[in-house]
Amino acid sequence: MTKDQVAASLKEIGTILELNGENPFKCRAYLNAARTLETSPTDLAELVRTNRLGELPGIGDALREKITTLVTTGKLPYLDELRTSIPSGLLPLLDLPGLGPKKLRALREKLKIESLEALTQACQDGRLASLDGFGEKTATNLLDSIQRRATYRKLHRLGTALPAAQSLLTHLRACPAVHQAEIAGSLRRGKEIVKDLDLIASSNKPKEVMKVFVSAPNVEKVVAHGETKSSVILTGGIPCDLRVVPPEAWPTALAHFTGSKEHNIALRQRAIDQGLHLSEWGLLKGKSKTPLKLKDEKDLHQALGLSFIPPELREDSGEVAAAEKNELPDLLTRDQIRGCLHNHTLASDGQDTLATMAQAAAELGLDWLGIADHSKSSFQANGLDAQRLEKQIEEIGVLNSKKPKCTLLSGTECDILKGGKLDFPDSLLQELDYVVASVHSGFTSDEKEMTDRIIRAIENEHVTCLGHPTGRLLLEREAYPLNIPKILEAAAANGTWIELNANPWRLDLDWRWWHKARDLGVLCCINPDAHKTSHLRFLDFGVTLARKGWLRPHDVINTRTLAQLRKLL
């Protein structure tokens, strides 16, 4: 059983226990363990084999035993038994906003509700409203939730969420009552997928700010409208929360609403250990009612004995311990990016010419731009054959002879065929400045086959960089099965770079692996995979995700000057 499958099983246990009215802390222990596994970059099978599971935080004897059983046998009698205690239609009901374990339990015991249909019926015929603790409003809201279910459940890619948040932010900042306003939540932490948008503002007139917020042009429905907190659904279905705090609470509030939840818990625990009390309203010393004076988040972290923790790192994955020892990495920044390697033109499936792409890259401040059009086996993308590629190499030579602001490099995005053979012969590959090798076919292979296939390409001396390593399309297509630790080791052994594909649909390799990759000595290449000039801006997403993966400037080849790059190549 894979790590994600084990994590899903633990989550299921925690949820069923909640529904059965178990001790909430016991439930949380299972949910915490699931998260620990999901975020741990280590190989689960390896941990089990070497009996080191217990070293993970939050995993004690009971969980170690259950995880071991899951990994080695693929089953868990305890979970099977739990499943028989609840009907299959019950769990999905928990996804409805406003319906938690306690209410669902009451509905099940008093009204025998065990499915969406039964719930809808009870809301409509008045039985639900007549229950203790329920009422008319609850029934209406639940019916509304059921109707909007698809919308509420939707997740959103960074590429769509960020522009929506920025436009709301502009709307808020135009309000004179607003002191400061910022994007918070998972979006500020640079998550590749977000559930909702979190905005925060400081003001002495919160009511006015809230009024401006709920009446913003792209608000479709107001879910909650309070003095300091409101929730809306935007057209397109993205939920958005706004919190408004007085200006003096800005640093603690910004930190609080940026999260993550787990990071916040770690910080609050740290505050308690130091005789302090931390909440969104401020940092209090002992029994004092007056918050310490803080200028910004840096001040807050300092007051807790920490160096400043950038938002991207706040996932409770070692950042607090590193900040305590002043060992946080000096993260990559956008202005350090000088070029990128994986871009397309009209020759294959891109929409702009070589010259236009070079011009656009220069306008973004890039010194060098690699062109890597598809190879011949990618028929669907009008891949180049040897002859057309030779012609492109010549064209690039001509353009470069005019000494443009941004120098072009000749490359290819060469298909890795089944079995690991490349789509072009070595004799052609060696004429190029570099080679990005990617998989575009045969996604149904099993893990071993796909891993071997890719490693064979990594071992080819002409392959510079592995393109979009897992082939995932966020919220659309799963990654193909791959042993990523093995891929990373092969890349390290052969000096092959790994792409961080910055297209918001991909963001592949996933940020969760980069810390490990970095420690293995694997170099990262951030690539927009641009199919038109406007896509070059995807580099911003790439930088965010690289930061999230703890990458420093020298871990990323995009920071090299053209001369340094040529030497490396």
Add this chain to the structure above:
DNA sequence: GCCGTTTTCGGCCCGACTGTTTTCAGTCG
């Protein structure tokens, strides 16, 4: 169910909003 250099038992982050209530439980982030 996990955890511990004050604790091996008794804690486990903290607060806003809603809807149902006359003081609070449930849900959410």
